[in-house]
Amino acid sequence: MLFALLRSSLHGVEPEVGLFEGAEEQDWKMCFNAASRQGVLALAWEGVLQLEQSLHPPKGLKFQWGISVEKYEQKHRRYCEAAQELQQFYRENGIVAVQMKGVGFSANYNVPAHREGGDIDIYTYSADEKAIGHREANLLSDRLVGEKGIEVDHSHSYKHSNFYFKGIPIENHKFFLNVKTYPKFLGSLNEVLWRCLNPVEVSFYEGKYRILVPSPQFNMLFISCHAFQHYGSGIALHHLYDWAALLKKNNLVIPCEVKETNFLRALAAFTHLANKYLGTEQDISFLPQDYTALADEMLEEMLYPKFDSVVPHSNPLAVIFYKFRRVLRSAKLSYDVLGASPVRRFLSSVVAHIKAPDMILNRGEK
Numbered sequence: 054m055l056f057a058l059l060r061s062s063l064h065g066v067e068p069e070v071g072l073f074e075g076a077e078e079q080d081w082k083m084c085f086n087a088a089s090r091q092g093v094l095a096l097a098w099e100g101v102l103q104l105e106q107s108l109h110p111p112k113g114l115k116f117q118w119g120i121s122v123e124k125y126e127q128k129h130r131r132y133c134e135a136a137q138e139l140q141q142f143y144r145e146n147g148i149v150a151v152q153m154k155g156v157g158f159s160a161n162y163n164v165p166a167h168r169e170g171g172d173i174d175i176y177t178y179s180a181d182e183k184a185i186g187h188r189e190a191n192l193l194s195d196r197l198v199g200e201k202g203i204e205v206d207h208s209h210s211y212k213h214s215n216f217y218f219k220g221i222p223i224e225n226h227k228f229f230l231n232v233k234t235y236p237k238f239l240g241s242l243n244e245v246l247w248r249c250l251n252p253v254e255v256s257f258y259e260g261k262y263r264i265l266v267p268s269p270q271f272n273m274l275f276i277s278c279h280a281f282q283h284y285g286s287g288i289a290l291h292h293l294y295d296w297a298a299l300l301k302k303n304n305l306v307i308p309c310e311v312k313e314t315n316f317l318r319a320l321a322a323f324t325h326l327a328n329k330y331l332g333t334e335q336d337i338s339f340l341p342q343d344y345t346a347l348a349d350e351m352l353e354e355m356l357y358p359k360f361d362s363v364v365p366h367s368n369p370l371a372v373i374f375y376k377f378r379r380v381l382r383s384a385k386l387s388y389d390v391l392g393a394s395p396v397r398r399f400l401s402s403v404v405a406h407i408k409a410p411d412m413i414l415n416r417g418e419k
Contacts, residue, residue, distance in 0.1 A: 054084045056330045058100025068100050073108040081110035092291030095125045095167035129166035132156040133262040135219045148190045150175045151252045157266035160255040161298045172222035235393040238313050269303040285386030297331040305335045319390035322348035364416040
């Protein structure tokens with residue numbers, strides 16, 4: 054039912070009616086809960102509205118669903134307003150701020166306000182390199198925000214700084230990708246992304262908000278890499294839907310510089326899932342063809358992950374053992390899609406826990 058609703062949303066067609074005839078309240082609750090957990094609740098709602106009234110979910114659940122979607126829509130408008138205001142502030146100071154993923158990427162959706170978002174990711178660089186270098190402009194962007202009385206946190210990640218703007222979490226990126234954990238491949242891919250950036254403006258709400266976003270070529274690499282970095286640690290259907298929306302709008306084109314076999318196989322597997330479950334109909338004959346097992350494992354990791362982000366144990370030894378096995382699996386999955394050294398991935402996690410001992414017994418509870 055959920056995949057049928059998502060296909061309906063992506064292609065603007067009525068869902069397969071036979072899947073909803075005779076659906077009971079429990080079926081709809083499972084569908085709703087899965088959509089919410091997978092970050093596609095508002096997208097599934099679009100499919101619900103394409104169904105005949107007689108096939109709709111029970112009234113109480115339908116009301117809850119509609120209220121949740123309305124909150125997404127209100128949030129999206131606030132994010133558009135904040136992204137434009139921050140972009141304009143930087144522009145006045147000679148800095149370009151490109152909005153990656155998030156609200157900017159929602160322009161690829163039929164209903165942009167239905168893309169669920171958590172924070173705003175920007176990449177800042179110099180508008181005129183003769184006046185100030187790109188690296189200096191990126192550092193300046195943090196200082197300028199600090200001068201507005203906003204606290205900027207540099208401790209969370211080498212990849213980006215963090216701050217809140219109008220109550221919205223912002224990540225100001227220094228790198229596009231996790232180049233320290235995966236230096237060989239993602240380090241080179243980071244350079245390809247810079248050459249593909251070529252930002253353009255997209256508009257929302259009849260031109261009221263205009264936001265600078267990267268080129269489709271950039272997104273082909275960035276959106277897939279972002280999903281693969283979550284493989285083994287939180288990949289979900291909203292990552293697959295992002296990929297499907299991008300494919301539907303632009304078709305699959307991979308820069309010739311990208312030759313890493315594991316990554317190309319992962320692209321084939323990911324696109325195969327978009328074709329099979331979301332109906333994107335993309336040609337993957339030019340990619341490695343031994344992707345079937347990887348595609349099956351990807352789908353299983355999205356729907357039924359072997360390890361949860363919250364450790365389901367309270368005994369200290371059980372917590373440590375669970376996290377140890379989770380890191381081993383994550384390292385293995387990272388190798389499968391990014392060709393990253395499992396040993397390096399494992400050791401980086403060990404080092405992170407040694408540097409922050411409180412993490413060792415942290416069960417990941419909110």
